[in-house]
Amino acid sequence: MKKTVFLGALTVAGLAAGAAAAGTxxxxxxxxxxxxxxxxxxxxxxxxxxxxxxxxxxxxxxxxxxxxxxxxxxxxxxxxxxxxxxxxxxxxxxxxxxxxxxxxxxxxxxxxxxxxxxxxxxDGQGFMVPKSLGVSSAKELDGSTVCIQTGTTTELNLADFFRANNISYEPVPIETNAEGQQQYLAGACDTYTTDASGLASTRATFENPGDHVLLPEIISKEPxxxxxxxxxxxxxxxxxxxxxxxxxxxxxxxxxxxxxxxxxxxxxxxxxxxxxxxxxxxxxxxxxxxxxxxxxxxxxxxxxxxxxxxxxxxxxxxxxxxxxxxxxxxxxxxxxxxx
Amino acid sequence: MTTLSDPPKEGFQLSQLIYDTRYRSMTIQIVALIGFLVLIGWLISNTAQNLADLGKEPSFRFLSEPAGYDINQRLLEYDSQDTHLRAALIGLLNTLLVAVMGCITATIIGVTVGVMRLSNNWLVSRLTAVYVEMFRNVPVLLWIVFIMAVLIETLPAPRDFRGETPTASMSLNETVAITNRGVYVPEPLFSRSLGDVHLFGNSGLRFDVSLDLIAILLVLGLGLFASNRIKKRADSIQESTGDRPTTWYLRLGVVVLPLVALLFALGFYLGYPELKGFNFRGGTHLRNSLIALWLALSLYTAAFIAEIVRAGIMAINKGQTEAAAALGLRSNRIMNLVILPQALRVIIPPLISNYLNLTKNSSLAIAVGYMDITGTLGGITLNQTGRELETLLLLMLCYLIISLSISAVMNWYNESVKLRER
Missing domain, CATH: 3.40.190.10 (Periplasmic binding protein-like II)
Incomplete structure (x- = not known):
């Protein structure tokens, strides 16, 4: 009898763990x-x-x-x-x-x-660059250093975009938007790429938003x-x-x-x-x-x-x-x- | 009168398992073991059941699918079309690189600081004490992020090297570029290279071995061997005649001359970094992330090693120093010949755990975007494939193997410096 109760408790515990997904x-x-x-x-x-x-x-x-x-x-x-x-x-x-x-x-x-x-x-993925860099298209970014949030679809789009256009780049993986902002503003990367809306929102927090431009290319669909x-x-x-x-x-x-x-x-x-x-x-x-x-x-x-x-x-x-x-x-x- | 020659025969009863002290401890252990195994089994089956409910049966097939992402620092060739397995291998090599570099510098700094902390010079011993306390008492993650932030914010960006009046210029006679994206140093190149050997065909584990490097290592090894033979010969001459022949130029020549000849034959020259487009091209690029991680791990671990070295030295009886001094040895020879060899026996075992700590702490690399195995396999691959359990198990296995290998090597070294009891 006791054994049954024990096994029953185990089963219940197992089911409870399994059922946590349902009934949100x-x-x-x-x-x-x-x-x-x-x-x-x-x-x-x-x-x-x-x-x-x-x-x-x-x-x-x-x-x-x-x-x-x-x-x-x-x-x-x-x-x-x-x-x-x-x-x-x-x-x-x-x-x-x-x-x-x-x-x-x-x-x-x-x-x-x-x-x-x-x-x-x-949304769609875009690029932001400092105006002083004099870049007007993402296709001119050959050999550039690109800050990119790791673990995102943008990372894969970026690899695809540069491969499709047969140009090279150096990815600088970063964990959060704040980190990307810091590296980008310090010039540790030439361009920062993420969803265009995210770029606009990041740029809005800069001291001089006017010194930075979003490039015209939108390289992906991001619903x-x-x-x-x-x-x-x-x-x-x-x-x-x-x-x-x-x-x-x-x-x-x-x-x-x-x-x-x-x-x-x-x-x-x-x-x-x-x-x-x-x-x-x-x-x-x-x-x-x-x-x-x-x-x-x-x-x-x-x-x-x-x-x-x-x-x-x-x-x-x-x-x-x-x-x-x-x-x-x-x-x-x-x-x-x-x- | 009869004497009992045999003890009374008794059958074995089940109750003896509990009441007989001969069996009781065994019974308890077996019951505990069964309980433990049941618990483990339950955990595994529960996990498997939950994953099955989610429709995510464990599978390692994702390893052979294209990774789709790029990695900046790669010791082997890799592009985004390579497999997740290859990406994991690139990450693993990056982990090993920073671990090996870190262990070496941490040992050098640690031993130096540990000895200096025992110095009679007030300033030296206090300064080293400050260093040890500062690094030992702040989390290593903060040091990593801090050093990275300093590198990014204080060094010039590549664009500062450009233009009519650049605000930054290259150092060391225009050969080294120090930027906030890393340090570019000249790289060795060969105009008459021997080429590479390709191993493992086209699989995810393929890698190329440079024949130039093998040739150089071979010549260097032979040179050192020959130099060692000359030393042995000089030793034996000294023992038999009392005169030691002057051999330093022979020993130096035997190592250096063949090497120079080989480098000349291979057409050795240095490739200098040059500002082209957005970045410096050419040369070897030591990325900021690597430098920050390497420095922080080395300095942090060195603080612990310094304390271990200090403890090891202080464990040697003062009489040893005094006896050596009485024999007329100078203080640095006392340290090298008498104290350190004995102190090593105390130092090595805790040193092993510090090497292990350094290697495991290297998994904090993602904080500065250094693509170690935690960043590739346990980071991007995990995220893109959603295989949390599989990637993390693989990751744990990798670290386990690395750590056990370090332990094995260091234990072997410990054996060799151990006190021989005769």
């Missing part, structure tokens, strides 16, 4: 906090401000999910991850989701066993998006539709300013009503409260508001919407319908 939604609800993986600091995407509060474009996605699940956009534990540690952190369950300008690629989706729930920023572990579709749905809620809200004109009024009572537009939970039971289907999307949108505004606030032309980073405009305005941002 319940885990988050029970914990009352969302563990969200972000960068170690990339202004505009995720960086702590003077008060230690995280803010940024990726952070806004974390906050929206936390608001949708827990009703509180502050109930997020931000876990800074490097390009190297992020996947291990997600696979091991240390974080519930990763929103760390991570490129959606085949091997990450299929081989690393992650589920990308969508794209929140369409950046939040991701979760494979095999927990319920949780994947929650994150996916939280992001879609932000996008749809912009498309339908739901903003943080008018959301209180719009969600008070069912209006004329049935899709808005379904989104905000005044009609239908979409929230219940996700295992969330009826006002989940309202909470998500109130957290930091709709997709467009988030973009303008953290990356847009009024910020020091000054990125144009470009590919990241709504599909109705010639961009690629498109959410499936709330129905």
């Amino acid at each position: 939604l319940d885990d988050v609800k029970a914990r009352g906090k969302l563990n969200c993986g972000v960068t170690t600091g990339l202004v505009g995407f995720a960086a702590p401000d003077a008060n230690g509060e995280w803010s940024g474009f990726d952070v806004a996605v974390c906050r929206a999910v936390a608001a949708a699940v827990l009703g509180d956009s502050k109930a997020v534990e931000f876990v800074p991850t490097t390009g190297k540690t992020r996947f291990t952190a997600l696979a091991s369950g240390e974080i519930d989701m990763l929103a760390r300008n991570t490129t959606w690629t085949f091997s990450r989706d299929v081989d690393l066993k992650f589920t990308f729930v969508g794209v929140n920023y369409y 950046l998006g939040p991701l979760v572990r494979h095999g927990d579709d319920e949780w994947g749905d929650v994150v996916r539709w939280s992001l879609n809620a932000l996008i749809t809200a912009e498309e339908l004109g739901v903003t943080s300013a008018n959301i209180g009024e719009m969600s008070a009572a069912a209006g004329d537009n049935p899709e808005i009503n379904r989104l905000l939970g005044t009609e239908g039971n979409l929230g219940e289907m996700l295992g969330l409260s009826a006002d989940w999307a309202k909470n998500a949108i109130s957290a930091d505004g709709n997709f467009g508001e988030i973009f303008e606030k953290h990356l847009g032309e009024s910020t020091p980073i000054g990125l144009a919407r470009g590919l990241n405009a709504q599909w109705t305005e010639g961009g690629l941002i498109y959410s499936p319908p709330f129905r």
Whole structure:
């Protein structure tokens, strides 16, 4: 009898370890906090401000999910991850989701066993050089020293680009964006390469941003998006539709300013009503409260508001919407319908 | 009257395993061993089960796939189309390079500082004490990052060497360029090279051996052997006649002349670094990352070695020094001939663990972007393939083998300097 109990306990322990991957939604609800993986600091995407509060474009996605699940956009534990540690952190369950300008690629989706729930920023890899270097095209970079964040897709794109153009380079691998910035500014590398948005955000923090230019070549497609572990579709749905809620809200004109009024009572537009939970039971289907999307949108505004606030032309980073405009305005941002 | 000649015969009972002191300890050990093995087995099967649930069965096939990334410092030829195995090998060689260079400099600095710390000169002993305490009490990672930051921030960038009025210039008669990307020194080249031998065909482990290098080592070895023979001959003449023939020019000539002749035959010349395009080209490029890591590891470990050397010397009875002095030996000969040989017996065993520490600490290389095996196999390869378990097991195996080899060599050396008991 005792032996059976012991073996049973062993089995339970084994199963518990195995089952940790499933049921993330319940885990988050029970914990009352969302563990969200972000960068170690990339202004505009995720960086702590003077008060230690995280803010940024990726952070806004974390906050929206936390608001949708827990009703509180502050109930997020931000876990800074490097390009190297992020996947291990997600696979091991240390974080519930990763929103760390991570490129959606085949091997990450299929081989690393992650589920990308969508794209929140369409990016591409670029090069930044000091103006004084007099370089106007990436193809003139033969023999240059290139600073590159290790453990990223940019590392592979870089190797491919230089091989395809039959020119040589010297990679200087670095661990974090801050390190890259230091080496680049000291002239230890001629050029710094990463996603163009990251370069713009890094340049914005320089003393003299005007002394540095981004080269015209964009050498890769980098669709950046939040991701979760494979095999927990319920949780994947929650994150996916939280992001879609932000996008749809912009498309339908739901903003943080008018959301209180719009969600008070069912209006004329049935899709808005379904989104905000005044009609239908979409929230219940996700295992969330009826006002989940309202909470998500109130957290930091709709997709467009988030973009303008953290990356847009009024910020020091000054990125144009470009590919990241709504599909109705010639961009690629498109959410499936709330129905 | 009868006497009992035999002890009473008893059958073996299971309870004896617990109550009989002859068997009890054995029983406990076996039970503990079984428990331990069950625990290990459970850990392994649990890991395997969880990985299977994730759909990630352990597999080492990724090693033969193209790595796709470039490595800046490579001792063997490598490009991004080579396999992950090849990338791991390049990383392994980088680890070994910095470990060997580090061990050598750490020993030299450590022994010097250890002896100097015992000096009667107040200034010398205090300065070395400050050095030891500073390096021993700050984490080595900080030293690595600090030295790297100093190199990057204080040295001129290659672009400072350019233009009408360059703000920086090359040192040592225009032969050495010291930049914040590293130091470029002249490299030895041969105009009539013997070529290379290619080993292991086209596999991931292929490498080329330079015949020039082999020829040079061979001639140097033969020269040293001949020089040794001359010394032995001089010794025997001295023993039989009491006169020692002057042999230094013979011994020097026998080593140097053939070497010079060989270098001349091979067409030896130096390739100087030159500023071309973005960087210096030509010459040997000692990267900042290597210099920072090497210096930091050497200086850090040398502080420990200095203490070991000091302890070893202080373990030798003062009477030995006094006896040697009474025989009329000068103080540096006392140190070299009397004290150090005896102190070595105390010094070697802890020295081994410091060599091991230095080698293992070299895995901090990634902090400055030095592509050692932790950076290639345990860094980029792990990240691109997502094979955490496999790469880390391989990595642990590599470090285990390196460390055990160092231990084996040093233990063999320890045997040879051990006190011979007769």
